[in-house]
Amino acid sequence: MGKILISTTYLMLILSCVESCFLLRTLYVIVPEIIPPGYQVAKVETIGCDAKSAQLTVKDPSFTIKSNGAVIALRSVSVGERGRIFSVSARDKSGLERKMEVHLVRSTILKRHERGQGSLNRSKRPACRFPTSVVENYEGNYPILLEKLVSDPSASHDMYFTIEGEGVDTYATGVFSLDRDTGDLFLLKAVDREEFPEYNFELRAFDKHTNVELGYFPLTVIVDDVNDNAPEFVGPLQFTVPEHCSAGTVVGVVSATDRDQDGTDHVKIKYTLVSGSDMFTIHPETGVITTTTNTLDREIKDNHVVTVKIQDMNGAPNGLFATSTATIALSDINDNPPTFMKSSYNVTVQENESEKLLLRIPIQDKDLINTSNWMSKFVITKGNENGNFRIVTDPLTNEGLLYISKPLDYEKTNGLQLLIIAQNVALLNGSSATWQSIPVNVNVEKVDAGSVSFGLLGIMTTLCPVVLLLILCESPTVIKF
Known part of the structure; x- marks a missing residue:
């Protein structure tokens, strides 16, 4: 007439890695x-x-x-x-x-x-x-x-x-x-x-x-659960931030996961920077990377590599960890104006010439090549009040190309000075620098009238011998040009 009783008595497993004085929950x-x-x-x-x-x-x-x-x-x-x-x-x-x-x-x-x-x-x-x-x-x-x-x-x-x-x-x-x-x-x-x-x-x-x-x-x-899984990085560790951004600018977020049991210290991850802490910092709980300086300069160093450490147990010495490198690229801003390679230029043009290339003006620009921060744009700000000149940008070399558009008259002017400014397609940003200018001295050469007549006569001789005979034998008033 005995009673049948079913009860559970739990025998613990003794592990070398368990905490002191351990009890089941x-x-x-x-x-x-x-x-x-x-x-x-x-x-x-x-x-x-x-x-x-x-x-x-x-x-x-x-x-x-x-x-x-x-x-x-x-x-x-x-x-x-x-x-x-x-x-x-x-x-x-x-x-x-x-x-x-x-x-x-x-x-x-x-x-x-x-x-x-x-x-x-x-x-x-x-x-x-x-x-x-x-x-x-x-x-x-x-x-x-x-x-x-x-x-x-x-x-x-x-x-x-x-x-x-x-x-x-x-x-x-x-x-x-x-x-x-x-x-x-x-x-x-x-x-x-x-x-x-x-x-x-x-x-x-x-x-x-x-x-x-x-x-x-x-x-x-x-x-x-025992803490037998080290945390792992999730997603690419590649970020971009503008150069010369203010301190405290968010660069990106490092994401990590841990396969151990949710809600325990086994998955509580602490983020630290092993290297790169002179310019960046990382939030220990969220993994958000921010800048600590406003001196990041793409023209000096366009990529920064920092080492990130993730450690479970909230960073305790017995926590498991992993490290990886994160690349932080600096995006370009137009903080460098184009600069001239000479202090001035001298050119010569004959009077009555037009649509002729007079000068190629090279420039240098430290900003990112083939971007609007690098592409040049030239403006004649002085000496072209009558519209005798025009300047364009060579798309292949980024040089300024100076042309004579309308003929000049030596009797009216035998020389003038142009002032040319080099700009970019984009406006300057994050810099106290200003657009630079350069003087171009234009000398006008007089063309002799006799030389012009002789030259014209030679052309007519080649084209029409009959006209030449008429010029020689008849009165100059017979043929009118």
Whole structure:
């Protein structure tokens, strides 16, 4: 007439990398509806605590906890349908305190009927899953007893158990096994939280004599995270910022991710600059890069390479990290006016000449080639009041091309001075410099009238001998030009 009680007692996995005085966050225990005085509810195991100085306390006056971690009921305790929750604390000489929430869940497998009252009944399926946990990447001797599902060894003599689900007979298989006779759950190999954060399966209990199913309940094994993944950079680390921008200008954002568990320090990333901090800074939490100076000059250095470090555990010394280089390109502004290569020019033009190239004026410009900041534009600001000259830009060489557009008359002027300004297509920006100008002295040569007549006569002789004879033999007034 014994009662069948199913409870969970969690055996911790002892890892060398866990924190001092470690406790699981939660512990679920399946208990009877009425817990009698002296009943051992659970056994709390600690990891890394100093055994001599460790102090265990329970925050519920209905229970006490012994030095070996056994939680004992001091009086009769009734567990309602919603269960009962209390906390257990562990503190050792290090001063660190760890807390665990203990959830008491009423058993969902029905009791045996009294002898002579007929066959066993099936229980209803519970509305919640009862979780336990394992720590990922544990490298120990397998198999490891994970849970002892039956607290009353005498009860298991009349029962056998089956289990099915993830980690058992569905992907990933071969992770867990169950002792058919005792109900002990074993972990068979290390698990990876990033691959499988939890395993869900169902435990069923059967009568050994009749094979009648006594009941079943879902069980979840949660994989506790360890910091086994270094953060990773996301996206290209290539940014652009204008030269001579003000200090505090946003350059770009470094993005990173971490495969460890969200909401933990394992994914809390701190950003730092290993190099480049003389001109740039990075926000430790957001990864936003900004400038710290207004002296960035593309004409001196057009690209800056900085080294960025990302480290989890919020940058703690034991945090995992990664580094990479980010390239910051400086975009061009028109902060350099074109400059002349000479201080002045002298040219000579014969009177009556027109549409003739007189001068090529080269210039230099430090701004980005083939952009509006580099392309030149020339203006004659003095000496061209009558429109005798014009100047254009050679698109291939960026030189100024000075032409005579209208003939000059030596009798009216035998020389003049032009003033030419070199500008850019774009306006000057971010510079106190101004457009430069250069004088061009134009000398006008007189053309002799006789030379002109002789030349004209030679042309006529070549073209028409008859006209030549008429010129020689007749009066000059015969032929009029």
